[in-house]
Every structure is written in C-alpha cells, then in structure tokens.
Amino acid sequence: MSELHFRPMERADIGACSALFCTVFSEPPWNEDVSPEEAQRYFENCFSLASFRGFVAESGGRIVGLAAGFLKPWRMGMEFYLDEFCVAPSFQGKGIGSRLLDEIRTRLAEEGVFGAMLNTERAYPAYSFYLKNGFSDAGLSVLVREKQI
Template identity: 35%
Template sequence: MFVSVFRNPPWNENWEIESALNRLKDFYNMPYSHSIVAILEDRIVGFAIGYIEIWFQGKSFYLKEMCIDSTRQRSGIGTKIMDVLSQNLVSQNVNKIYLLTARDSPASAFYDQCGFCYNSKIIMMSKTVQ
C-alpha cells in the first residue's frame, strides 16, 4: 500500500518494496515508536507511524509516515487514525505532534483540517552530499 500510494501524484516517489519496508521497520524499531493501523475487511487500509521525543517543553510526537489506501482516501479513515493517535498520545503525556509534508498538497490540506498549522519558527533545510 505504501509503495502504491507514494508512487502516485502528488508524491511521484519511486519506492521499491524492500526499501519501503526497511524505512517503516526503522520507525517501528525506534525507541518510543507508536503506530496506528486501520483494518477494514481483514486488509490494512491506512496507518500512521512515528515516535515520541523528549523536548524541554515536554514530550512531542514526530509523525514520520501516514498513508491511506488510494481507493479509501477522503472516506474518514485518515481523520479517525489521527483522532485515535491523538487520544493515545495524550494518555502518554505527549503535548505536541509535528510532521513534514509537501506544501500546498492534499496532505497539507488534510493536516490543516485536523488542526495542524505552519510553524513560522522552523524551516526545513536540506543538502545533497556526494
């Protein structure tokens, strides 16, 4: 599901199954990893995975990946995953969730509807190394 969702627009990422599994296993094996899986008719139709981090302000959750089956998007599954994730994190004294996503994408619109906002104090920077 991860590979097929992220190969399509707006992401257009060329994931192989092995590298996708390794990425998700890395997050699963992180200390304080936390994930939510949505199952419908004995099939995974969505998930969210990330990990809890300690900050000077308390505990934060870094949402590394969230994915909903392409045929099930806009059906409420993502919202339900986010609601359950938030409830679970509150019970673990987490006071903030943060994530990275593509600007002006359907995903950013979804996160906006879930109450996320842009943080003017933080920017993402990258550097290609060779």
C-alpha cells in the first residue's frame, strides 16, 4: 500500500468520491442502488453549504476513503455531524478509516469544534468500528425520512 495522505475534500474530487460512494454502498451490508448521478448530486449539494466539511484519504494518488459532514450548532458550541463515511473495499481493515477519523478530529479541533456525532445501524459492521474509535451508543434513536415533500 502506498503512503496515505489526508486532506480536505475539494470540488475536483466529486467524481472520484461519487464513484467510491457507489462502490462501497452497493455492497453488503448496505446493498443500496445509488446511481453515480445521485452520488454526484449529493456531493455537489454538500459543497453548496457553508457548513460542509469533507475529507479524503488518498493512496497512490487515488481516493480510497472519504468523510462528508456538516457543522451544526449545539448548546456547547459547534459540533460535527458525520453524514457519510466510507473506505474502498480493498482498503478496509487496514486502519485507514481510523486514521481518517483521527485526521478529522485534529482538523475540526483546530476550528474549535467540540465534538462529533453520527447515526448508524447497530447491525452493521460500522457500529463496532465507531465504538472502537471513541464514539458511544447514545441509546435508541429513530430516523424517519419522507420520500417526498
């Protein structure tokens, strides 16, 4: 594996991030049917928000991991909501995700962000990954999404 490089996501990364997103989330346990166009639209919309914070992990000039989230106010200051996080299947289990989270924490702390939160399913492998990386289970939460407004 080439040396890893971590940096903020840039608009020029949208194509590569969209492809990675589709690759990861089309596989088990997610098995989502996300088109490249939908993924690209998601990342383009992210960049339209001033509160967006995105990060990538690169190996050999290729994006192999990404994180997309948003700053949001909370009573203790600003916190980071991690909306999407993934690592290329062939790079999983090598510590890249943990290192990317560490990099995110460092960069956000420099901005004065006090904490981070996310939602995941307990049945997914991501749940134990996040627990291992310092997140805690805040209890039962239910997310309801309307199909259209």
